[in-house]
Amino acid sequence: xxxxxxxxxxxxxxxxxxxxxxxxxxxxxxxxxxxxxxxxxxxxxxxxxxxxxxxxxxxxxxxxxxxxxxxxxxxxxxxxxxxxxxxxxxxxxxxxxxxxxxxxxxxxxxxxxxxxxxxxxxxxxxxxxxxxxxxxxxxxxxxxxxxxxxxxxxxxxxxxxxxxxxxxxxxxxxxxxxxxxxxxxxxxxxxxxxxxxxxxxxxxxxxxxxxxxxxxxxxxxxxxxxxxxxxxxxxxxxxxxxxxxxxxxxxxxxxxxxxxxxxxxxxxxxxxxxxxxxxxxxxxxxxxxxxxxxxxxxxxxxxxxxxxxxxxxxxxxxxxxxxxxxxxxxxxxxxxxxxxxxxxxxxxxxxxxxxxxxxxxxxxxxxxxxxxxxxxxxxxxxxxxxxxxxxxxxxxxxxxxxxxxxxxxxxxxxxxxxxxxxxxxxxxxxxxxxxxxxxxxxxxxxxxxxxxxxxxxxxxxxxxxxxxxxxxxxxxxxxxxxxxxxxx
Amino acid sequence: xxxxxxxxxxxxxxxxxxxxxxxxxxxxxxxxxxxxxxxxxxxxxxxxxxxxxxxxxxxxxxxxxxxxxxxxxxxxxxxxxxxxxxxxxxxxxxxxxxxxxxxxxxxxxxxxxxxxxxxxxxxxxxxxxxxxxxxxxxxxxxxxxxxxxxxxxxxxxxxxxxxxxxxxxxxxxxxxxxxxxxxxxxxxxxxxxxxxxxxxxxxxxxxxxxxxxxxxxxxxxxxxxxxxxxxxxxxxxxxxxxxxxxxxxxxxxxxxxxxxxxxxxxxxxxxxxxxxxxxxxxxxxxxxxxxxxxxxxxxxxxxxxxxxxxxxxxxxxxxxxxxxxxxxxxxxxxxxx
Ligand code: SF4
Ligand code: SF4
Numbered sequence: 001x002x003x004x005x006x007x008x009x010x011x012x013x014x015x016x017x018x019x020x021x022x023x024x025x026x027x028x029x030x031x032x033x034x035x036x037x038x039x040x041x042x043x044x045x046x047x048x049x050x051x052x053x054x055x056x057x058x059x060x061x062x063x064x065x066x067x068x069x070x071x072x073x074x075x076x077x078x079x080x081x082x083x084x085x086x087x088x089x090x091x092x093x094x095x096x097x098x099x100x101x102x103x104x105x106x107x108x109x110x111x112x113x114x115x116x117x118x119x120x121x122x123x124x125x126x127x128x129x130x131x132x133x134x135x136x137x138x139x140x141x142x143x144x145x146x147x148x149x150x151x152x153x154x155x156x157x158x159x160x161x162x163x164x165x166x167x168x169x170x171x172x173x174x175x176x177x178x179x180x181x182x183x184x185x186x187x188x189x190x191x192x193x194x195x196x197x198x199x200x201x202x203x204x205x206x207x208x209x210x211x212x213x214x215x216x217x218x219x220x221x222x223x224x225x226x227x228x229x230x231x232x233x234x235x236x237x238x239x240x241x242x243x244x245x246x247x248x249x250x251x252x253x254x255x256x257x258x259x260x261x262x263x264x265x266x267x268x269x270x271x272x273x274x275x276x277x278x279x280x281x282x283x284x285x286x287x288x289x290x291x292x293x294x295x296x297x298x299x300x301x302x303x304x305x306x307x308x309x310x311x312x313x314x315x316x317x318x319x320x321x322x323x324x325x326x327x328x329x330x331x332x333x334x335x336x337x338x339x340x341x342x343x344x345x346x347x348x349x350x351x352x353x354x355x356x357x358x359x360x361x362x363x364x365x366x367x368x369x370x371x372x373x374x375x376x377x378x379x380x381x382x383x384x385x386x387x388x389x390x391x392x393x394x395x396x397x398x399x400x401x402x403x404x405x406x407x408x409x410x411x412x413x414x415x416x417x418x419x420x421x422x423x424x425x426x427x428x429x430x431x432x433x434x435x436x437x438x439x440x441x442x443x444x445x446x447x448x449x450x451x452x453x454x455x456x457x458x459x460x461x462x463x464x465x466x467x468x469x470x471x472x473x474x475x476x477x478x479x480x481x482x483x484x485x486x487x488x
Numbered sequence: 489x490x491x492x493x494x495x496x497x498x499x500x501x502x503x504x505x506x507x508x509x510x511x512x513x514x515x516x517x518x519x520x521x522x523x524x525x526x527x528x529x530x531x532x533x534x535x536x537x538x539x540x541x542x543x544x545x546x547x548x549x550x551x552x553x554x555x556x557x558x559x560x561x562x563x564x565x566x567x568x569x570x571x572x573x574x575x576x577x578x579x580x581x582x583x584x585x586x587x588x589x590x591x592x593x594x595x596x597x598x599x600x601x602x603x604x605x606x607x608x609x610x611x612x613x614x615x616x617x618x619x620x621x622x623x624x625x626x627x628x629x630x631x632x633x634x635x636x637x638x639x640x641x642x643x644x645x646x647x648x649x650x651x652x653x654x655x656x657x658x659x660x661x662x663x664x665x666x667x668x669x670x671x672x673x674x675x676x677x678x679x680x681x682x683x684x685x686x687x688x689x690x691x692x693x694x695x696x697x698x699x700x701x702x703x704x705x706x707x708x709x710x711x712x713x714x715x716x717x718x719x720x721x722x723x724x725x726x727x728x729x730x731x732x733x734x735x736x737x738x739x740x741x742x743x744x745x746x747x748x749x750x751x752x753x754x755x756x757x758x759x760x761x762x763x764x765x766x767x768x769x770x771x772x773x774x775x776x777x778x779x780x781x782x783x784x785x786x787x788x789x790x791x792x793x794x795x796x797x798x799x800x801x802x803x804x805x806x807x808x809x810x811x812x813x814x815x816x817x818x819x820x821x822x823x824x825x
Contacts, residue, residue, distance in 0.1 A: 015501070055761075
């Protein structure tokens with residue numbers, strides 16, 4: 001058995017190291033280590049609750065709005081208030097802008113460059129992948145960065161700046177959008193739509209959103225295999241059998257994204273739900289059954305898994321048996337995968353259902369689900385912009401109680417994000433964050449059960465002489481991890 | 489600019505959020521990599537932008553340290569985590585077993601320029617908040633005290649101190665223009681302010697160009713988020729004291745904190761993470777804000793404020809506490825005679 005320590009991992013957000021036991025050219029066992037700790041949960045203790053709105057976006061520079069939304073929801077829960085419709089639409093627009101930018105950044109800058117690697121030089125698509133996706137020279141990489149820059153001007157208007165936008169409040173948005181700005185934002189949405197339809201899909205968004213099965217997707221691919229960057233991904237994926245890489249745990253968690261005003265039956269534009277592949281069943285997530293286990297984290301543990309309202313974060317760098325700064329979140333004791341796949345399973349999108357039925361969670365389905373979301377959410381954003389009512393309020397005043405608890409559940413691009421806070425004497429007594437990558441990149445728990453990525457890496461091929469195996473890189477990046485969120 | 493020789497930039501992330509890198513990609517250009525190339529800048533390695541991973545980066549770092557590869561600018565993003573107990577184990581460079589602070593100390597020794605990208609790398613920043621659980625500091629400052637990881641006397645091979653491109657996140661324009669100026673040999677010690685920030689942006693105040701300036705003149709103040717009035721009196725805005733050109737340069741097209749409806753929290757200044765009062769609220773003594781505009785005697789401020797308050801036009805007063813224009817400017821014949 002050979003041992004391989006892979007790191008630093010780049011083109012992920014933050015610091016990641018993977019240690020692999022290898023036998024007969026396959027990963028036998030994997031340990032995932034988040035190698036950096038900053039201590040936001042400690043920093044937040046004793047602060048005024050609203051100060052969290054300044055601190056938490058700074059947990060993460062790639063999904064800072066997601067953190068703001070979760071925090072604002074937790075404070076709103078504590079105060080027992082809701083946002084006016086305008087405030088809700090603006091906060092959804094900001095979250096969607098960031099989430100879609102993350103998908104775009106992930107596809108073009110983080111994921112596709114691996115296909116330009118030398119190990120693939122003999123593949124028929126390699127030269128085209130290099131032409132399009134080589135870091136710093138790739139034609140499409142450069143187009144995508146430019147499109148991303150334009151896209152983020154939406155957040156300049158909606159929230160002042162990005163990242164670390166501070167306009168999302170428990171009571172709504174601090175930035176009211178007027179008529180003229182609404183039109184301008186709509187035209188920027190159309191510009192982004194045009195980029196996606198010209199470069200990524202070479203097809204109308206509606207045509208992608210309407211795909212009902214993998215067969216349909218492959219037929220669409222085969223009709224024009226070289227047009228559009230998504231089709232080139234599918235070409236590489238089929239050639240490299242990416243449906244066999246990185247199997248997930250088969251249990252998927254979504255808290256639901258983009259809460260809609262006045263829809264009590266279907267409150268989120270992308271649904272919440274827990275999908276269990278084995279039984280083909282969908283149930284609502286039970287937030288009370290969420291726990292974090294710190295057995296293998298460099299953190300003091302209570303000798304038992306704790307619900308986030310009881311959770312604690314006290315670093316202990318010398319702890320025996322620990323190998324990461326990440327705790328192990330579990331849903332009723334089980335390992336889950338979270339992300340775009342989970343959102344689309346909960347929303348019952350037929351393409352993702354079919355892909356998961358055929359191949360489970362894997363490198364192929366993870367990328368398909370994320371890219372599909374680009375096609376689904378841009379039209380939603382158009383409708384939210386149209387629903388804004390300039391002149392009506394964007395913000396509701398609120399008062400926080402001196403004692404109480406609050407929970408804020410939301411979806412970042414990478415999946416389920418939860419904030420829990422306890423307030424005593426008007427100050428934060430406890431603040432716990434469970435981020436999407438905390439779920440996906442969790443270490444083993446007390447029972448020795450590996451986290452989702454740890455399991456997904458088992459069986460990955462390692463070629464002779466590889467020190468940073470390319471299959472491992474595909475699998476790790478298919479989750480689009482955000483390590484700074486994970487360990488905060 | 490010297491021809492031929494590329495200006496090599498090595499970018500590493502330490503105890504931060506990665507936001508300065510993400511902000512960098514929002515630079516106002518249609519061809520990010522083209523702009524770098526045209527300035528003679530070669531990205532040796534950047535965590536989000538480079539293909540090289542794992543062993544490939546470790547190899548590059550080894551070549552940088554033994555001089556086979558020249559590092560013209562070592563850019564560090566994120567605070568330097570010295571804890572626990574000085575070991576640096578709160579941040580180990582993955583795959584190497586070696587604390588990031590040790591890598592940074594060694595690499596700073598071979599770099600022509602050392603650049604702190606963002607307030608974390610400059611002063612410790614948000615990561616150094618509250619009790620500072622990780623013993624975070626900046627490269628050459630700890631809050632406003634000189635020292636930090638590298639020490640007050642540190643000079644890079646160019647003879648310059650660490651260049652602090654402070655901001656949380658820092659503006660992409662501040663970073664790109666600093667790097668382009670360094671590559672063109674157009675940024676010298678005298679181009680840095682007393683906190684070693686590039687003067688081209690730090691010699692301005694956030695207040696300059698703020699769209700709320702008319703409200704400021706009349707002390708017509710916002711009372712809650714989404715109000716249009718000036719945020720100095722009640723909402724904690726420090727724009728009149730904070731060094732940055734946010735309202736004249738703008739962010740993400742047409743944005744800034746104050747345009748987004750929230751206070752400038754002084755993210756370019758040391759210690760912004762612990763203001764000693766609630767963010768978004770103005771501490772006052774006898775009704776007068778403690779933090780008064782830079783360069784303005786208190787008595788003058790108080791006198792002017794009370795005078796201008798008594799002269800506030802109805803329109804300005806009404807709009808200050810609304811989220812949209814409730815009273816528009818009067819339409820009058822303005823033809824000059
Ligand atoms: S909001 Fe701040 S920056 Fe704007 S005018 Fe008032 S004090 Fe100046
Ligand atoms: S306005 Fe103030 S808080 Fe906002 S980015 Fe500029 S300096 Fe930082």
